[in-house]
Every structure is written in C-alpha cells, then in structure tokens.
Amino acid sequence: MVPDPVVYPINEFGPLMKGLVIGGLGIFHVFLAQFAIGGGMLMCYFQWLAQTGRSPHARAFLDSYFRALVLVSFVVGAVTGVAMWFTTIQVSPATIGLMVDEFHWVWATEWTFFALEIVAGYAFYRCGQRLDDRSRMTLLVLYALAGWFSLFWINGILAWQLTPGNWLAAGQEGGGVWAGFFNPSFWPSLFYRTVSAMAIAALVACVVINTIPSLGRAARTALIGRASHFMVPMLLMPLLGAWYVASMPAESRAWIFGGNVTMTMFLNIAVGSTVLVGGYAILGLWRQHLLINGATATLLVVLAFAATAGGEFVREGVRKPYTVRETLYSNAIRPAEVAALRRTGSVTGDPWPVRDPDQYPNDQLRLGFRVYRAQCSVCHTVHGVNALPELTGTWETDQKRLNIAKLQHTKSFMPPFAGTPEELEALVQWLEWTEAGRPNRWNASRDPAVLASIRASLEAAGTAAGGSSSGGKEDQR
C-alpha cells in the first residue's frame, strides 16, 4: 500500500538539521516582515506629525526611514519570503501541501494584500516627494493596512498548525476553513506580533534618526521621543504572552516551563531580551530626554532580533511531533496511518533510490537507511545536529530496539514508530553499523525471537502519540 497518493522525495542537508534550516531562515524573515508592518504604521504616525505641524523634523525622518524600509523589507523581505517557500517545500512538502489545500483562498487573499503593499510602497517611493500631504497619507495608510492584513492572514495559518482547535472537532480534519483560521492562538499571536512589529519599527527608527546628518542633538532627541511611543504597547506583552501560552496545548506548555531544557532556555532568551528592550524603552520614555545613540539603538535592534529568534524557536519547537497538530507528524506520516504502516512497512511504497547504494554491505542496512530517511531524518542527521548515532552511541542493542519501538514514550516530542518489526531491526542494525565506523562486512540479523520481542514492544507502545495520557484529545476545544 502506498500511504499517500504522492510520495515526495526526501532531501538531505548533510550535517544541518532540517528544522534548523527552516528555523534559521524563518526567524530572519519574520523579523524583517514584522519590521515592514510596524514600519508602515510608524510612517503614518510621522506623516501625521509632519502635516499637523507637530514635529518640524518628521518629514526629513520619513524620507530617510522609508529608504531603509524599502531596501530592507521589499528586497530582503521578499527574497527571504520566496526562500521560505522554497525551503519548506524541500523539507516538508506534505505539510505545505496540506496548508495549501486547506487554505487556498486565504493564501490568495494574503497575496493580494502583499501586492497592494508593494504597489502602495512603490508609488510612495517614486512620487512621495512630489505629492501633497493628503495623498502621501493615503498611500502610507494603504501601505500600512496592507502590511498588517498580510500578517492577519498568515498568522491564522501559522497559528492553526499549533492549535487547530475546532477544525479538528468533528474528530476529523475538515471542521472548516474558518474554524481552523480563527483558532485558539489566533488572537493572542496576532496582537503579540503587532506589538512586536511596532517595537521593532521604533527601534529601527532610533538607528535611522542617528544616521541623518542634518539633525542636531535636540532634533534627534525629539524624534526619538516620538518614535518611542511605538514601544509603549510593549507594556501589554506580559499579558498577551500569558494569553498565548494559555492557548497552547497543555504538554507544549509543560515543555517550555522546564519539561524540555532547550525550549525552556529559548523561552528565557525571548523573555529576557524583551524585558531588556522594554525596560530601556520605558525608562527612556520616563526620563524624557534620554538620547539613544546609534550604537545603543543598534544593540537594541539586535536584542529584539534575539527575542524574535527565541520566540519563533519556541513556537516551532512546541509543535513537535506534529507540523499540524494531531493531523500530520513532522515526518509526513498521519496519526491514522501508523497502525497500517506497522503492518505494511513505512518504505514499501517509497520509490526513491538510495544514494550510493554500494556503500552498505547488505540489504538490511539499505533498508535501515531508508527507514531512517523516511521516519527520522526530518529531525535527526547521520553526522551533525541531533545526530542519531551520537544519541544512541552508548546504548546496547536491545536498548535501541526497545526505545525506538516505544519512540513516542522515549520522548513525547517524537512520533510513534510507524513500520514493521523487520524495518525497526534494520534501523537498529544500520545505527550499529554506523556507530561501528561503517565496516565493509556486516552480518544481517534475522533472529525470529528478536523480531517477536520487537513486535511485542511495538504493541505495548500502541500507535497513539505519546505526550498527554489522553493522546492530546483534551486540547481540542
């Protein structure tokens, strides 16, 4: 049986863990995109200050800031956006396929807002200098609204991956597009991202203000005072953050509060950097005349980047073992398929050849590699980040058999093993052979007693996800 009508090829990135490839690029892209969104709002504010005569230097600032915004967000933002599509379809075509299937028109809508954003921005870029205040404001408002709405649409899809909510309610996916879109973490993450976007825009403004040669110290201080108004909403962050965390599945919450050291640490990085940025901004505001110089402002932008990186890492991390909760495991296997794959095998329908097949001394090792490629390689590597042979290097053979057979209980952020006992034994042999330095000769193992004991362990483990005792059902609301 072929488990999916389409069997996608599985790419390998050598020592780079695939999640890190997406994560690294994604963090960069999210930061730029949030800057573009906050930047649009900030420019409307400064245009208002300029045209109502509230700030004599607002106009000079606007023109410098807009150049930075166009360069960074149009060029780098758009390129990294396309790069995101490109890498995610390399790493997880099944996930992207599901997202496109389910939210086709939402993506299309998002794209029209993106197009509007580009057109309004480009018109302002070409003609802004010559236009009257009213037209300038119209273009900037269009630009800002379009930017924010592209966040609105994307946010629903990303939030759905972690908290599909009522979309699952019927016991089946297909609760409807809107049930998936307006899911439990939709509003908290939309508001949180909006506040982050405003703060990032304000911090970049502080950098830009320091680079405008025509401005004296007093003018700079005044402009920075205005820009820092965009950081005041950061006061809401603890509340919005708590709301977001409350909307998460219970087991994900347990991981970030100590259950998983890496995720806990990244959460602390996010919170710590946010507190530093916010603290500086609030103190600066209170002490009205605090001049943030270019170096300090840049440092704050870097801290904001660290906060974004930590936050995005946590958001991606807590979704494990799924890319779409309770619907699709990270390795593109669906929970409902596991039981059948344990009978038919996970790579029986895999048409893709093994690279350089002669490097393996026997068929069992080739099979083991294919099983690794299909079920494990999305989160593990052979040599490199989270390398499997490193993790199991000190384990005895039976320990490997047992822990892999009960994979979802070994660590609940891994999916259950979804193959036959023969495949599992092949995987274990491939691991042992790799750990032994890939010798030229290796005897295949075919002890029926071993296979029987693996089968018993698989049965004891069950086919449901590890994690919460209810298999995550309590999270459906």
Ligand code: HEC
């Ligand atoms: C959804 C991602 C994901 C998938 C798929 C996955 N793992 Fe893991 N695995 C992890 C993470 C994350 C760790 C934690 C590494 C750490 O603790 O440093 C881990 C740890 C392990 C460990 C060490 C456990 C321990 O307690 O020390 C083993 C063994 C392991 N994985 C085997 C596998 C095998 C075999 C497969 C494929 C059948 C697999 N994993 C599939 C994410 C995954």
